[in-house]
Amino acid sequence: MSKRYIFLAVLLIGSAFGLTQLPEKPNKKQIPPDELLIKIYDQARYLTTREIAKRIIDRDPSIFLVDVRTPSEYEEYAIPGAFNIPLENILDDQWRDYLNQDGVDVIFYSNGTIYADQAWDLIAQRGIKNLYIMKGGLNEWFATIIKPVAPDETAPSEAFDQYAFEKAASIYFGGSSAGVDAAAPAEKKEVVVRKKKKKAAEGGC
Amino acid sequence: MEELKRTKRITIGVIAFIAVLVIGFLTVKKPVAVYKLSPQQMNDDLIMVYQVTPEEASEMMGDSVKNVFVDIRSIYDYEKDHLYGAVNIPIPNLLDKEIQEQFDQWKKDSVTVVLYGNDQLQANSPWMLMYQLGYDNTRVLLGGIKYYDDFMNGRLAENETFEMENPAYDFKKIIAEGSSDNSSVAAQAPQKEVVVRKKKKKAAEGGC
Numbered sequence: 001m002s003k004r005y006i007f008l009a010v011l012l013i014g015s016a017f018g019l020t021q022l023p024e025k026p027n028k029k030q031i032p033p034d035e036l037l038i039k040i041y042d043q044a045r046y047l048t049t050r051e052i053a054k055r056i057i058d059r060d061p062s063i064f065l066v067d068v069r070t071p072s073e074y075e076e077y078a079i080p081g082a083f084n085i086p087l088e089n090i091l092d093d094q095w096r097d098y099l100n101q102d103g104v105d106v107i108f109y110s111n112g113t114i115y116a117d118q119a120w121d122l123i124a125q126r127g128i129k130n131l132y133i134m135k136g137g138l139n140e141w142f143a144t145i146i147k148p149v150a151p152d153e154t155a156p157s158e159a160f161d162q163y164a165f166e167k168a169a170s171i172y173f174g175g176s177s178a179g180v181d182a183a184a185p186a187e188k189k190e191v192v193v194r195k196k197k198k199k200a201a202e203g204g205c
Numbered sequence: 206m207e208e209l210k211r212t213k214r215i216t217i218g219v220i221a222f223i224a225v226l227v228i229g230f231l232t233v234k235k236p237v238a239v240y241k242l243s244p245q246q247m248n249d250d251l252i253m254v255y256q257v258t259p260e261e262a263s264e265m266m267g268d269s270v271k272n273v274f275v276d277i278r279s280i281y282d283y284e285k286d287h288l289y290g291a292v293n294i295p296i297p298n299l300l301d302k303e304i305q306e307q308f309d310q311w312k313k314d315s316v317t318v319v320l321y322g323n324d325q326l327q328a329n330s331p332w333m334l335m336y337q338l339g340y341d342n343t344r345v346l347l348g349g350i351k352y353y354d355d356f357m358n359g360r361l362a363e364n365e366t367f368e369m370e371n372p373a374y375d376f377k378k379i380i381a382e383g384s385s386d387n388s389s390v391a392a393q394a395p396q397k398e399v400v401v402r403k404k405k406k407k408a409a410e411g412g413c
Contacts, residue, residue, distance in 0.1 A: 030244070032236055032237065032238070033236075033237065033238040033239070033240060033300060033334060033338060034238065034300050037296070037297070037299060037300055038297075040330040040331060040334060041296050076376055076377045077377050087248070088248065088252075090248070091244055091245050091248055111369075111371065112326075112368075112370040113369060114329055114370055117329050118248075118329065118333065120330075121329075121330050121333045121334075122244045122247065122248055125244055138372065138376065139369075139372065139373040139374070142374045142379065146374075146379060146380070147374070147379065170383075174380050174383045
């Protein structure tokens with residue numbers, strides 16, 4: 001009888017050891033369509049160009065701008081500090097951890113808003129929370145930040161406050177509008193992407 | 206006697222076990238909808254033609270058997286103004302059972318379903334969702350209802366376009382001008398360097 005027990009014990013230990021040798025499964029979970037629909041309906045994913053400009057000027061370390069256009073477009077002009085991940089490669093495994101950072105807001109932008117929205121849609125399926133889109137894209141960025149238009153004289157004072165901010169931001173980001181020579185050079189920013197810690201034992205059925 | 210008791214106990218145990226299994230299977234939550242395409246397949250399909258230009262839309266409007274327009278805005282917006290013959294399905298209702306049956310029916314009859322919102326952006330994500338659920342007969346109306354109305358009534362501004370992704374400015378030139386004005390600006394976007402720390406491998410993770 002004791003022989004049988006020993007055999008069972010060895011079998012169990014053996015199979016337990018076998019489990020440790022299984023290949024690591026990448027975390028590829030996908031949220032169900034109904035959860036994605038709720039995210040789609042939520043308009044809070046759109047950030048205005050002014051909000052983003054303000055955060056860049058304030059050197060907010062918790063934003064990560066992602067330029068989803070092609071590398072050649074990115075070379076021509078990109079928002080200071082933006083990182084280029086073309087839309088067609090956005091799902092590649094090498095970018096997985098860039099787009100999923102604790103406490104860092106990932107903001108997609110393109111020329112308009114469509115490509116950024118598509119990138120958002122593909123990545124949001126992973127159930128990641130802090131993903132945003134720059135509403136209006138670079139076209140809006142140039143219309144408001146780089147080349148702001150002065151409000152009418154009859155406009156409310158808020159419009160003038162906003163314009164004052166836009167003019168200052170324009171100088172910061174290298175637009176020429178105000179013609180003032182003091183300008184803060186855009187600095188090289190180093191970002192450390194921390195891998196998300198995995199919970200002790202995840203997955204498994 | 207003793208033997209009989211034991212057999213009885215085992216039988217009861219087995220029946221209880223099977224009952225638990227059956228109840229478990231019966232109460233499993235059925236998903237509301239299932240993706241037919243993986244994100245990767247979806248991304249590959251994005252380069253295909255899935256949009257409808259206002260010109261095409263006005264032609265399709267004539268054939269209401271083969272084409273249907275779906276207004277994904279709220280009931281309020283729909284009541285105010287909608288395209289001729291359009292059906293109203295607000296975004297939150299897209300996954301309702303009846304709606305999905307309707308979409309299944311449209312797909313079976315190979316009806317082209319054109320989703321539209323106020324602009325292209327509003328219909329973009331809903332379209333991606335429906336397309337990924339396997340309704341590959343869905344399209345997006347470029348420019349949305351506002352552009353379409355202006356287009357039909359000839360009220361378009363001179364260089365107004367429904368192509369949102371075309372750059373409206375010569376970005377490089379404007380920045381170059383800006384930096385020549387302000388002698389010291391480093392306007393070129395600095396490349397961001399990202400350091401990804403390798404994650405330590407945990408001993409035993411996942412696996413089925």
